[in-house]
Amino acid sequence: MEATFREQLFFIVLCLSVLNGDTRYIQENEITPEGLFSLLNSELKREIQDELIYSRPLRCLDMVALEGQFTFTADRPQLSCAAFFIAEPNRVITVEYDDVDIDCGGGDFIKVFDGWVMKGEKFPSSQDHTLPLMERYVDYCDSGTARRTVRSSQNVAMVFFRVHTAGSSFTLTVRKPVNPFPCNIISQTPEGSFTMVIPQQHRNCSFSIIYPVEIKIAELSLGHLNDFHIKKSLPGCVGAGDFVELLGGNGMDTSKMLPVADLCYNFNGPAQMKISCDNTVVRMVSSGKFVNRVAFEYRLLDRQELQRIKGNSLEDFCLTG
Known part of the structure; x- marks a missing residue:
């Protein structure tokens, strides 16, 4: 049977390897549209009531479209995880590290990427981004509290993370400040x-x-x-x-x-x-x-x-x- 237009969309899961402590190779596996984009659809349907800070667990593969706090707790080693963050077109994303309990010396990491990576390709492209590629990655294990909050240049960002030990955890606080002159946008x-x-x-x-x-x-x-x-x-x-x-x-x-x-x-x-x-x-x-x-x-x-x-x-x- 011929694939529908949704089945013809990109199919991604990011599989990450690290060489000398840097992100060098990004590979992809397949995920059905009911996977990644259903995460986005369900996220957009949620409502934040009153003034309470929205919070929920963060999955190894996740899509986040709301402000709030997101906590990942490993029940087993998780070596290739990625969370996609998306905001409205006229906003950017800030990611703040909270309550981080990982083993940086043992090979764990949390890296924020300024943009998205899909099928091994990056948005925005290197031609359209003001920073060199490797400066678009911010590694918690390299920067620690020196750069506790990372701000994206556009309405999308990603977090790659790897943990080797069950019980390792971290919390991210995500906010979406207004961008007066939006540039490089992915539509929701x-x-x-x-x-x-x-x-x-x-x-x-x-x-x-x-x-x-x-x-x-x-x-x-x-x-x-x-x-x-x-x-x-x-x-x-x-x-x-x-x-x-x-x-x-x-x-x-x-x-x-x-x-x-x-x-x-x-x-x-x-x-x-x-x-x-x-x-x-x-x-x-x-x-x-x-x-x-x-x-x-x-x-x-x-x-x-x-x-x-x-x-x-x-x-x-x-x-x-």
């Missing part, structure tokens, strides 16, 4: 709208939707007065310095994704495109000379739409099977 949902504004900063910002979707660009303002222009799968906007590109792919690293369209001229009015990939990205490249703005909506493609796209040889580069 397959449908919604967003306006990305880059205020005269030389940086690249991506909005990632881990579903096959239809993108509708409602407004594009790049600080100059040219007419709208769209070039499908052509590098016509690279020399503009400021432009938006639509990307599609089955991984997370935007530098490895396929260009679907370039938009490098101002535009008001709907322009839409259906992208059948597991991951659809709206990426803005900014020279820092202008205030750039793009507003868009997105919605999940249904099965019939995916079947129609698959029959079009010009647009089915992300569909398999």
